[in-house]
Amino acid sequence: MLGEATILFQIAGIGIIVAMIHTILKQMGKxxxxxxxxxxxxxxxxxxxIDEIANLFQQIKSVFLFQG
Numbered sequence: 001m002l003g004e005a006t007i008l009f010q011i012a013g014i015g016i017i018v019a020m021i022h023t024i025l026k027q028m029g030k031x032x033x034x035x036x037x038x039x040x041x042x043x044x045x046x047x048x049x050i051d052e053i054a055n056l057f058q059q060i061k062s063v064f065l066f067q068g
Contacts, residue, residue, distance in 0.1 A: 007052060011045050018042075 018041030025034035 007048065011048060014041055014045055 018038055021037045021041075022034045025031070025037060
């Protein structure tokens with residue numbers, strides 16, 4: 001349960017930081033870099049999510065195939 005909450009807080013923290021960076025860069029007139037920062041943040045979150053999905057499939061596989 002604790003790991004699930006940690007992942008949610010990590011994703012939320014990344015989202016807040018990326019939103020702040022995007023806003024600051026947009027106000028500075030650097031919209032291209034702001035969009036790039038948003039894409040990088042999205043990619044980081046997707047890596048975290050894909051890693052967790054891989055862990056889930058590994059657990060399902062170990063339960064149904066009785067592998068350790």
